[in-house]
Amino acid sequence: MSTPRKANLNQALHSRIVFWFFLTLLLLWPAQQVNADEIAIWNFNDSDLAVDHGAGALTTNFNLVNLVFTLGGTSTNARQGDVAGQSMTLQGGTSNANNGRFLNLDVSTVGFNSIVISFATQGTSTGFTSNQFQYSLDGVGFVNFGAPYTPPLTFGLVSFDLSTISGVNDNPNAAFRIVFNGATSASGNNRIDNLVVEGRPIATPIPEPASILLLSLGLTGTLATKIKVWRTKPGRRRD
Numbered sequence: 001m002s003t004p005r006k007a008n009l010n011q012a013l014h015s016r017i018v019f020w021f022f023l024t025l026l027l028l029w030p031a032q033q034v035n036a037d038e039i040a041i042w043n044f045n046d047s048d049l050a051v052d053h054g055a056g057a058l059t060t061n062f063n064l065v066n067l068v069f070t071l072g073g074t075s076t077n078a079r080q081g082d083v084a085g086q087s088m089t090l091q092g093g094t095s096n097a098n099n100g101r102f103l104n105l106d107v108s109t110v111g112f113n114s115i116v117i118s119f120a121t122q123g124t125s126t127g128f129t130s131n132q133f134q135y136s137l138d139g140v141g142f143v144n145f146g147a148p149y150t151p152p153l154t155f156g157l158v159s160f161d162l163s164t165i166s167g168v169n170d171n172p173n174a175a176f177r178i179v180f181n182g183a184t185s186a187s188g189n190n191r192i193d194n195l196v197v198e199g200r201p202i203a204t205p206i207p208e209p210a211s212i213l214l215l216s217l218g219l220t221g222t223l224a225t226k227i228k229v230w231r232t233k234p235g236r237r238r239d
């Protein structure tokens with residue numbers, strides 16, 4: 001076999017190995033997962049305001065006699081295998097004293113963006129019929145988000161997508177609030193269950209497969225050029 005022919009065959013074999021290696025790498029590259037993660041979950045099955053999964057603080061200025069936990073929760077919006085169990089019931093109270101009062105959620109969103117708050121809720125006809133969702137960037141000042149909502153008579157899902165509010169992302173002082181209004185009797189009420197704050201983890205950028213392929217081909221080309229130059233220098237053996 002002549003020396004130039006052997007060199008050409010080696011080069012062809014090398015090119016094929018490089019091609020198939022990177023094609024395999026491209027096909028096997030895992031798709032980036034961008035699923036939302038739950039940051040804080042309240043299922044109210046344990047008759048308290050303490051968070052049940054994750055981290056966060058739920059507080060209120062309701063008259064506490066009008067905040068009770070009742071059987072008849074729901075699986076709507078239940079997470080992590082939670083059973084329906086109980087829900088939280090908020091009552092209008094004597095002289096509808098709780099109109100204008102609120103639930104407050106202090107939940108750090110550090111490491112997350114695309115924040116969404118969701119929960120299952122229902123209300124009686126004399127319960128709170130005009131409830132305003134709000135968010136805060138500093139935990140102090142609150143801004144209305146969306147129009148006031150009226151809970152359905154049987155459990156339904158209510159959700160607030162804050163992905164357009166960039167200040168809520170990656171924020172240790174993020175807070176959320178529901179201000180209740182419209183109750184017209186002491187026993188009129190809203191129930192809430194499976195209150196969830198979730199977001200997408202802020203990922204470290206990962207090079208795309210195409211970028212890796214181009215970079216690698218560039219390096220391979222540079223390496224091949226250097227070998228060629230080395231072999232064609234005067235006095236080098238060219239086999």
Ligand SMILES: [Ca+2]
Nearest residue numbers: 046048050052
């Ligand atoms: Ca709890």
Ligand SMILES: [Ca+2]
Nearest residue numbers: 043073084086
């Ligand atoms: Ca529950």
